[in-house]
Amino acid sequence: MTPDLLCIGAVLWDVIGRSNAYMERGSDVPGRITRIPGGVALNIAMAARAYGMTPTLLSVVGRDAEGDALVAACARLGLLTDTLYRSDDLRTDVYMAVEGANGLIAAIADAHSLEAAGDKILSPLADMPDWSGPIALDGNLTLDLLARIATDPAFARTDLRVAPASPGKAERLIPFLSHAAATLYVNLEEAGLLLHAPQANAITAAEAMRARGLYRAIVTDGPRLAACAGPGGTVTRHPRRVMVTRVTGAGDTFMAAHIAAEASGASSDAALERACEAAATYVSGDTY
Template identity: 60%
Template sequence: MTSPDILCIGSVLWDIIGRTDGALRARGDVAGRITRIPGGVAMNIAMTLARFGLKPAVLTAIGADPEGDELIAATDALGVSTAYVFRTELPTDRYMAIEDASGLIAAIADAHSLEAAGEAILTPLADGRLGRAQAPWRGPIALDGNLTAGLLEQIAASPLFAEADLRIAPASPGKAERLIPVMRHARATLYVNRQEAGLITGRAADTALEAAQALVAAGAARALVTDGARPAADCARGLEPLSHPARAVQARRVTGAGDTFMAAHLFAETRGADRLQALTRAQDAAAAYVAYEDFHP
C-alpha cells in the first residue's frame, strides 16, 4: 500500500446542493440545479490536494450501505485513499445546502455516523498502520470540526498527534467553538472565517487581520482568517502579521471555498512557499473556485 502524503480527518459524505442563478426568498420555489457529489470538509480538502498532485488519505466513518459503497468508489476514483476508513452500520452521512446568486441560503449537515464513530476513526494512527503512540505520525494532518467536542479535546492532548503538522478547519460557524482546545496545540494552524473567529474569541472583529490577531491572543499558535471578497490574514506567535487581498471575481458557488483556501495554502507550504506566497496562492485558489475557473498551484 502506498503511504499517504497527508491525512484528512473528519467528514466524508454526500453533498446534495441545490442552486439557482436568481434570488430565492423564504418559502420560495424556483428552478435550478441539484447535484450530489462527494463532500464534507475533510473530503473537500483531500480532493483539492489530490488534484494538486498529493496522495491524501481520509480517516472518517462511512456507512456500510449502498450509499456508502458508492461514496467509497467515488472517493477512490478522485485519487483519495479510503484504505483507512471506518465502516459503520449507521447510514452514510449527508449535507444538504440551498444556494442562490447571493450565496448560501441555508444548509443542514447530517454527520451523525461520524459523531457516533468517535475515536474508532483514529485507530490507524495507533495500531501501527499510520503510527503509534511511541512513533506518531509526523506529516501534515487536516482536521475538521465535524468531530465531537470530546474527541477534539482528546486529540489536543493525544501523543498520537504530538509530532503532526496539524491544520484545523471548522465545519460551520455553529461548531467553531469546538476548536478552542485543539487550536492551542503547539503545532496547530487554525483556518476560519471572520465570523467563526468572532465566535471563538467572543468578540467581533472588523477585519480578518484583527480577527487573526485576536485568535493568537486567545491561545492559537497560528491562525489564518478569511473574509469572503475582502483581504485574508495570517498571524502566528512571534511572527509578523500578514494580510493579502482577494481577487475580485463573480461568485458562482460558495460551498467548499474555505476548504479550497485551506488546501491550497497547505499545499503551497508543503512545496516550500513562504507565508506570503502561500497566502497569495490560497486567495487565488479560493477566487478561482467560486468563479468556476481552473487553478494550477
Template identity: 60%
Template sequence: MTQRPDILCIGSVLWDIIGRTDLPMALGNDKPGRIVQVPGGVALNIAMTLRRFGLAPALVSVVGDDPAGRELVAACEGMGLDCGVLTVDPDLPTDQYMAIEAQGTLVAALADAHSLEAAGDRILAPLADGRLGSAEAPWAGPVAIDGNLTEALLAEIADSPLFAAADLRIAPASPGKAERLRPLLRHPRATLYVNREEAGLLTGTRPANAAAAAEALVAAGARRVLVTAGAEMAVDARPGRTLTAVPPPVEARRITGAGDTFMAAHVAAELGGAGPEEALQSAVAAAAAYVSGDLA
C-alpha cells in the same frame, strides 16, 4: 494503502446535495435551479483539492456499509484518494449535507454528520495500531482535521500522544461548530483556518475585519491562524507577524467548499516549499477560482 500518504484528512466524508440558482431567494421562495449530488464533507473537500495539487491524502473517517457508502468510496478511489484506513460501519448510515445557494451565496444548509459523531475515536484506530503510527511512534506529518468531530474527540486529539509529532491544520466546518475547536485553540502545533465569524465565536468578540479577527485569535493564545472574510481580505497571523492578501475580483457562482479549497491550496503550497506570502497568495487565488467556477 499502497504508499505512505502525504497528509491525513480527518473528519467528514459524505455526500453533498446542493441546489443552486442564479436568482435571488428569500425565506419561503421556490425558484428554478440545478441540484447536484457530489462527494463532499470538509475532510473530503480538502483531500480532493490536495489531490488536484498533486499530493496523496488519506481519508480518516467513517462511511456506512450501504449503497451510498460504497458508491462514495468508489468515487473517492476513482479520484486517487487513499481509502485504505477509512472505517466502514455496517450499523451506521453514510452521512450527507444539503445546501441551497442563490447568486453565489449560501441561503441555508443542514449537515447530517451523526455517523461521524457516533463513530467517535474508532476512526483514529489506524493512528494507534501501526497502520499510520502508534503512541510510541506517532504520525509525523501534516494532518487536516475538521470541526465535524465532536468537541470531546477534538479535546482527546489535543492531548493525545498519537498526534505528538503532527503538524495540525484545523478547520471548524461551519460557524455553528466553531466553538468545538476551543481545545485546540492554544495547541502549540496547530494552525487554525477560520472565517471572520468563526474567529469571533472562538474569541467572544465581534471583529470588524479579518485582520481584527486574526489579532483576537493570536491574543487568545493561537500559535498561528489564517482568517478569511470572503472577497475582502485573507490574513495569516502569528505572534509578531501578520500577512495579508486581497482575493482577485470574481463573479461568485458557488460558495460551498470555498473555505476548504482555501485551506487545501495553502497547505499544498507550503508542503511544496512555498514561503508564507506565496502560500497565502496561492490560497486566495485558488479560492477565488473555485468560487467563480473555474476550479473543479
C-alpha cells in the same frame, strides 16, 4: 501509494441545489440539483489531490449502497480509502444545501454517523507512529473528541491544520486556541465566535487568536483582506474579485491550497496568496 496528508473528519455525499436567482425564505425557483462527494475532510482531500498531494481519509462510511458508491468515487479521484472505518450499523452521512445568486440560503449537515463512530475513525493512526506530515482536521467531530485531540500528546507536535465545519460548530475548536502546534483556518464570523467577541477585520482576529497561545491563525473575510498570524509575524492578502457562482466548499479549497503550497516549500506570504487565488477560482466556478 504513500500518503502525504491525513484528512480526518466528514466524508459524505453533498446534495446541492443551485439557482442563479436571488432567493429568500420560501423561494421556489428553477435551478440544478447535484450529488457529489463532499464533507470538509473529503473536500480538503479532493482539492489537495488536485494540487498534487496524496491524501488518505480517516472517517466513517456506511456499508450501504451510498457508502459503496462514495468509496468508489473517492478511489477514482485518486484518494486513499483503506483507512476509512466502514460501519455495518451506521449509514453514510449526507449534507444538503441550497444556494442562490445571493449565496448560501440554508444547509443541513446530517453527520450523525461521524459523531456516533467517535474515536474509531482514529484507529489507523496506531499504524502510523512516525507520521510527520500535515493532518487536516475538521470540526464535524464531537466536542469531546476534538477536546481529546487538542490535549493528546500524540498530536502535541504534529503539523495539525484545523477548520470548523461551519460557524455553528466553530466553538468546538476552542480547545485548540492554546495549541502550540496547530494552525486554525476560520472566517471572520467564526473567529468572533471562538474569541467570544466580534472582530473588526481578519488582521485583528488572527492576531487575537495568536495571542491566546495558538501557533498560527489564518482568517478569511470573503472578498476582503485575509490574514495569517504566526511565529514570523502577520501577512495579508486581498483576494481577487470574481463573480460568485458557488460557495459550498470554498473554505476547504482555500485550506487545501494553503497546505499544498507549504508542502511544496512556499513561504507564508506565497502560500496565502495561492490559497486566496484558489478560493477565488473556486467560487467563480472555474476549474482549479
